Amino acid sequence: xxxxxxxxxxxxxxxxxxxxxxLGTSMILGSRFVGRxxxxxxKLAAYECGVEAVGDARxxxxxxxxxxxxxxxxxxxxxxxxxxxxxxxxxxxEITGSRFFGFWEMIVYLGFVxxxxxxxxxxxxxxxxLDKADL
Amino acid sequence: MNTDLLRILPxxxxxxxxxxxxxxxxxxxxxxxxRGLIWVAAPGTMLAxxxxxxQLRLDPGTAFFGAVETSPFTIFFHVLICGIVLVALLLAxxxxxxxxxxxxxxxxxxxxxxxxMCLLTGAVELLVVFIALEISSISxxxxxxxxxxxxxGPEAAIKYFLLGSFATGFLLYGIALIFGAxxxxxxxxxxxxxxxxxxxxxxxxxxxxxxxxxxxxxxxxPFHVWTPDVYEGAPSPVVALLSTAPKAAAFxxxxxxxxxMLPDLRSLWMxxxxxxxxxxxxxxxxxxxxxxxxxxxxAYSSIAHAGYLLAAFAGLADKGIAAAAFYIAAxxxxxxxxxxxxxxxxxxxxxxxxxxxxxxxLYRSPLLGSLLIFFLISLIGIPFTGGFFGKFYxxxxxxGGGAVVLAIIGLLNSGVAAAYYVRLAVTVAQKPxxxxxxxxxxxxxxxxxxxxxxxxxxxATLWLGIAPxxxxxxxxxxxxxxx
Numbered sequence: 001x002x003x004x005x006x007x008x009x010x011x012x013x014x015x016x017x018x019x020x021x022x023l024g025t026s027m028i029l030g031s032r033f034v035g036r037x038x039x040x041x042x043k044l045a046a047y048e049c050g051v052e053a054v055g056d057a058r059x060x061x062x063x064x065x066x067x068x069x070x071x072x073x074x075x076x077x078x079x080x081x082x083x084x085x086x087x088x089x090x091x092x093x094e095i096t097g098s099r100f101f102g103f104w105e106m107i108v109y110l111g112f113v114x115x116x117x118x119x120x121x122x123x124x125x126x127x128x129x130l131d132k133a134d135l
Numbered sequence: 136m137n138t139d140l141l142r143i144l145p146x147x148x149x150x151x152x153x154x155x156x157x158x159x160x161x162x163x164x165x166x167x168x169x170r171g172l173i174w175v176a177a178p179g180t181m182l183a184x185x186x187x188x189x190q191l192r193l194d195p196g197t198a199f200f201g202a203v204e205t206s207p208f209t210i211f212f213h214v215l216i217c218g219i220v221l222v223a224l225l226l227a228x229x230x231x232x233x234x235x236x237x238x239x240x241x242x243x244x245x246x247x248x249x250x251x252m253c254l255l256t257g258a259v260e261l262l263v264v265f266i267a268l269e270i271s272s273i274s275x276x277x278x279x280x281x282x283x284x285x286x287x288g289p290e291a292a293i294k295y296f297l298l299g300s301f302a303t304g305f306l307l308y309g310i311a312l313i314f315g316a317x318x319x320x321x322x323x324x325x326x327x328x329x330x331x332x333x334x335x336x337x338x339x340x341x342x343x344x345x346x347x348x349x350x351x352x353x354x355x356x357p358f359h360v361w362t363p364d365v366y367e368g369a370p371s372p373v374v375a376l377l378s379t380a381p382k383a384a385a386f387x388x389x390x391x392x393x394x395x396m397l398p399d400l401r402s403l404w405m406x407x408x409x410x411x412x413x414x415x416x417x418x419x420x421x422x423x424x425x426x427x428x429x430x431x432x433x434a435y436s437s438i439a440h441a442g443y444l445l446a447a448f449a450g451l452a453d454k455g456i457a458a459a460a461f462y463i464a465a466x467x468x469x470x471x472x473x474x475x476x477x478x479x480x481x482x483x484x485x486x487x488x489x490x491x492x493x494x495x496x497l498y499r500s501p502l503l504g505s506l507l508i509f510f511l512i513s514l515i516g517i518p519f520t521g522g523f524f525g526k527f528y529x530x531x532x533x534x535g536g537g538a539v540v541l542a543i544i545g546l547l548n549s550g551v552a553a554a555y556y557v558r559l560a561v562t563v564a565q566k567p568x569x570x571x572x573x574x575x576x577x578x579x580x581x582x583x584x585x586x587x588x589x590x591x592x593x594x595a596t597l598w599l600g601i602a603p604x605x606x607x608x609x610x611x612x613x614x615x616x617x618x
Binding site: 112115118119122123 | 154157158161162
């Protein structure tokens, strides 16, 4: 018999939420009360990435932002897929019934990623300065 | 493992061909012509078609832990989709502008999309279904915006993308609820558990959500609004593909979900599809009556045809599935054909988009004019064409399932539809007006590739109308495999 009531299992989750909110709020409030502020126009401008928060909604900005963002998400997700594979790699021969199937599966998968990289490089998506990208 | 790989052979071939196209495209110098890539894409599709036929020798069964299935049902749709894709590729080869340097992407996306559509018809695991649907959808979203320098091209792509991803969200939510209600996403297991379930609330809710996603893809009535705009904005060779292949795959999924996964809820989904079928026909046809643009008219006509097809779902299992499968084949043959003819007459840049612009086509190009009239006859559903038997089987399945009123609505609608088809046919046959510069318009050139595509579609439409037995038997085998 489990002496802890069922819903109490969610208590750690609640604690984590409280800690996350508390940490964030305390940092912002702490810096607001403790830190010194000399706001200038440059300091308040959007930082490096990102667009101006206030302005014409139809402003133009380079499509390359999206290219890079999409590439990041693609390769990020692709890398995430390798994690569970690595965790159960030793059990794969048993599950699939073949010694190397799990291995070749990942090689094929990495092959797809490699094709993607080749395509991106050849199409000039990463050449920001030369502007020969065929968008 | 070896048979597992055989069971996904057509999809594998399509993906490999697509990757080859992609690699060659990236290796060529930026300004080089890319039309030659058809020599990779078309043989790849043929090979995939052949591989699907080879699968007939395998015993029906599932692969990869019950994720994909091979059966006469999947093979029927694989062959159909590969055939459509082949015709669309041939059509694109001759009609895309020669200097368009995005042709590599075009061929690759068509092949990737085709692999997704094939996988969609074979998937028996709802998550694989979702992924397959996404593969096919994302390719078609991009293809819809292929003419990116016109205003309407990107508009079509964005509209299709936003509405499409919204609809797929519904499908995914439905899948999640199915998992919540039955503890499984494998279609056979879901069917087993749903049959013995005490409480159907969540399953019904899940079915409703999944229907939204699927009916969007087949452009049935309440979810049809994207169709005319996308068909108008996308280049005609793409529309030939878009209006048939993804719909065939989505109808296959609909058949699977309704007849295989939740057949016990028939008393619930049958009246629902009854209403949707009647609404699709009526809205499609009434709206088509008012269209001046040929492609928009055909878009509404395709909504109406989705309605005729959904009438078959009112039928009992064996007749209904067979009639639906046959209708999809007949519809694909004539619809790809008519879009091929429209592409040649209007031109890739669509300098002649309106019904009035089609005046006198029969005199400018007797072959194209008569082909257009032939496909219109098939769309009306006059005997000796595929369209006739498609409607005949669909409505008799509906009558067999007790939906006599729906069959009558369908017949009335066919009469309304004849009005706008005949209007276009008459315009085509009218003598050009004196003083008009019709004679000065260039006569469309029919290349070898597009000639082969036309021959194929005309042959298929005639064959389905004169000797439908072989295809009908294949459709019946497919229906049998689904139960």
